[in-house]
Amino acid sequence: MSRILIIDDDDGTRFYLSVLLKKIDPTLEVLQAHDGEEACEILDTSEEAPTLIILDINMPIMDGFEFLKRNSARIDLDKTRIVIQSSSEEPADRDAINAIGLVHDYCLKPIRKDVMIRYLNR
Amino acid sequence: MALFQRDFHHSIGFKLTAGFVLVALLSAAGFHLVSDAVHDDGHKLLLTIMLGVGSNLVIVAVVMYLFIYPQIIRRLNSLNKSIRAITGGNLRRSINAHGDDEITAFERTLELFRQELISREKIRKDALLGQQKLQVILDGAVDGIVLIDERGTINSFNRTCERLFQYSAEEMIGKNVSVLMPRHTAKEHDGYLSNYLQTGHKRMIGTAREVVAIRKDGKTLPVRLSVREIIIDDKRLYCGVLEDMEERNEAEKRYAYIQKFQQLIMSNIPDLLFVKDSEFRIVNANPAFLAVYPESIRHTVIGSTTLESYQPEEREAFLVFDRKALAEGYSENEEVIQFPDGKSRALQTKKVRFYNSQGEAFILGLSRDITAIKEAEDSLRKANSELEEFAYRTSHDLRSPLVSAISLLGMARESIEDGDTEIAVESIKHAEASLGNLEHLVxxxxxxxxxxxxxxxxxxxxxxxxxxxxIKHLNHMEGFQRIDIRIHNNATHVVKTLRGRLLLIIENLLSNAIKYQDPQESNPSITIQITTPGDRLIISIEDNGLGIPESQRSHLFQMFKRFHRRVSFGSGLGLYMVRKSAEILGGELSFEAPEKGARFVLNIPLKPEERLP
Incomplete structure (x- = not known):
């Protein structure tokens, strides 16, 4: 069973993504975090790392960039696929994000169904 | 007596006498031999006479050939040729004198005569050349030059005179110089000359004075005249040098005009203009430049480097571009300088090397005060980057809820098609919220x-x-009733500022304090402190709410930054706007972290500064 973690401060986006994922595969376990800090708490408390993390960058409390920095040393994330989804084509700090090295894909909001299936199957 | 002259034996007379004596002796000897051989007296005499005459003729012929021809005839011929050449003007044929006889004396005399002629010719040519040279000099002179004799008759009239007076030299030479003078002066002039000759009293000679001359067309010509006396072969000549005062006055006027014009530019140009010599001393400066210095030391600027009070290495730093201009002819730099009047200004300075008429190098400096331009540039750059940031943030933050709403509505449609109303309704609710956020943001x-x-x-x-x-504006806010607002107004001075702007700042800060109150706090409060120390107004607004996480404080006043979770939606523009407003009031807004909650401190001037818009 795959676990997916959605990190986004927008309630609507989280709702949309979780419904989309359930529609693709009802067996998926979908976790939600409002910001980086909540996401860190989830990672710390759960036994198994998620297979896919969908991460927003611009969030209050702890933004996506800070979240990546905080977790760059975690070994349990080495099998986790991290996808950045953002509202703009070119996130301002893309180079800095790449330097951290955890991120596999960038995707413009909203993630379409076919794209999501591709992320899940990889 | 000639018989006893020492070299008599060289003379032609001696030679001829000796020749004839020889002939007589030979005839006598011949006659004696013949008369001995013939015995018939009648035949004897005839024969003797014939023989004597015949032999004499032979002897004379021999003497003529051996002596008279080379010694006399040939030399006379040669002399004749030389005389003809000299009279024909050919002086190149030299005459050789041989021996010591009468012809030799004549030859020597003729040679001396020829030499004399040659040297006279040379003198004549030299004199001619000298005269030509003199004429060239006279004609080339800028001033008019006239030579007159002691009666006032013109001897020489140079080209400048021709131009000044419109008479040709040909017309003037031989005329009296009084032609060039106005009638009353002309009458007196002859008197001056004779007066001087008789008394030696100089009126004009050796001094220069301005007089009026008359041109050929009758018009007056102001000239500056100086006269010198020249004595050649006891003859007095006077050389008059005339400078055209009209031309000179014109040139002087032009020069004065140029100077005045230059002064006009110097004193009206807003830029700082200065001239430095090669020792970097200021030798000239315009009022704008001098105005930079306090009045008490302004008079010391010219003649000094103005850097005397600096350390040598500092002085060198100031002189880098002076040296460059001096070495390369040009330099240009921008620098911020602390002026003696205390203000610091941004100057753009161009320096150009030039030389004076003595070939000494100077630097002309032109400094433009670009402080205002620099400030405008800076604020423009800042405004521009803010605008860029704003556009980026806006497009990003506006798109976010919009995209969210679109995808949620798509999902709702699909769910309705699938008959899953629950999801559909939920999706629509979220879409509604997103659009609400968007509206709020806009x-x-x-x-x-x-x-x-x-x-x-x-x-x-x-x-x-x-x-x-x-506070009245905010009393409709959620949670307002829970909060205890305390006001300590300790202001002792009247505050004069932009009311609307100040209200906007206070409203925003209070609204934040209400919005981000701590729901767990049993006694949520806001404390407002107002003080007026010095010429400042300080308003501190402190709450005991959620506060700002330490990691986020550096982003506090940026656009579209939100710091709190699930507390009523914020655009992320409030604090940005408040800080901007504080800047407009000429002050600043700062954040301080108390033990719990947040404290914002507004610090603005009591009265508007001059630059307040």
């Missing part, structure tokens, strides 16, 4: 743009009333 941006352009005048502020109306 409103905030609009109000931000509006506040940027509101113009108002500073007025005296009643702070208590201002706080009262701010």
């Amino acid at each position: 409103k905030s941006i609009l109000s931000l743009t509006e506040t940027k352009h509101v113009s108002e005048d500073a007025t005296d502020i009643d702070l208590d009333r201002l706080l009262g109306s701010a």
Whole structure:
């Protein structure tokens, strides 16, 4: 069973993504975090790392960039696929994000169904 | 007596006498031989006479050939040729004198005569050349030059004179110089000359004075005249040098005009203009440059480097571009300089090397005060980067809820098609919320743009009333009733500033304090402290709410930054707008972290500064 973690401060986006994922595969376990800090708490408390993390960058409390920095040393994330989804084509700090090295894909909001299936199957 | 002359034996007379004696002796000897051989007396005499005459003729012929021809005839011929050449003007044929006889004496005399002629010819040629040279010099002279004799007759009249007076030299030579003078002076001139000759009293000679001359067309010509006396072969000549005063006056006027014009530019140009010599001393400067220095030391600027009080290495640093201009002819630099009047200004300076008429190098410096331009440039750059940031943030933050709503509505449609109403309704609810957020955001941006352009005048502020109306505006907010607001107004001075702007700041800060109160706090409160130390107004607004996480504090006043979770939606523009407003009031807004909650401190001047818009 795959676990997916959605990190986004927008309630609507989280709702949309979780419904989309359930529609693709009802067996998926979908976790939600409002910001980086909540996401860190989830990672710390759960036994198994998620297979896919969908991460927003611009969030209050702890933004996506800070979240990546905080977790760059975690070994349990080495099998986790991290996808950045953002509202703009070119996130301002893309180079800095790449330097951290955890991120596999960038995707413009909203993630379409076919794209999501591709992320899940990889 | 000639018989006893020492070299008599060289003379032609001696030679001829000797020849004839020889002939007589030979004839006598011949006669004697013949008369001995013939015995018939009659035949004897005839024969003797014939023989004597015949032999004499032979002897004379021999003597003529051996002596008279080379010694006399040939030399006379040669002399004749030489005389003809000399009289024909050919002086190149030299005459050789041989021996010591009468012809030799004549030859020598003729040679001396020829030499004399040659040297005279040379003198004549030299004199001619000298005269030609003199004429060239006279004609080339800028001034008019006239030579007159002691009666006033013109001997020489150079080309400048021809131009000045419109007479040709040909017309003037031989005429009296009084032709060139006005009638009353002309009468007196002859008197001057004779007066001088008789008394030696100089009126004109050796001094220069301005006089009026008359041109050929009758017009007057102001000239500066100086006269010198020259004595050649006891003859007095006077050389007059005439300088055209009209030309000179014109040139002087032109020069004076140029100087005045230069002065006009120097004193009206707003730039700082200065001239430095090769020792970097200021030798000339315009009023704008001098105005930089306090009045007490202004008179010391010219002649000094103005760097005397600096350390050598500092002085060198100041002189880098002076040296460059001096070495390369040009330099240009921009620098911020602390002026003696205390102000610091940005100057753009260009320096150009030039040389004076003595070939000494100088630097002309032109400094433009670009402080205002620099400031405008800076604020423009800042405004531009803010605008860019704003555009980026706006497009990003506006798109986010929009995209969210679109995808949620798509999902709702699909769910309705699948018959899953529950999901459909939920999706629509979320879409609604997203669009609500979008609307709120657009409103905030609009109000931000509006506040940027509101113009108002500073007025005296009643702070208590201002706080009262701010609180009144906010009493509809969620959680307002829970909060205890305390006001400590310790202001001792009248505050004069932009009322609307100040209200906007206070309202925003209070609204944040209400919005981000701590729901767990049993006694949520806001404390407002107002003080007026010195010429400042300080308003501190402190709450005991959620505060700002330490990691986020550096982003506090940026656009579109939100710091709190699930607390009523914020656009992320409030603090950005408040800080901007504080800047417009000429002050600043700072954040301080108390033990719990947040404290914002507004520090603005009591009265508007000059630059307040």
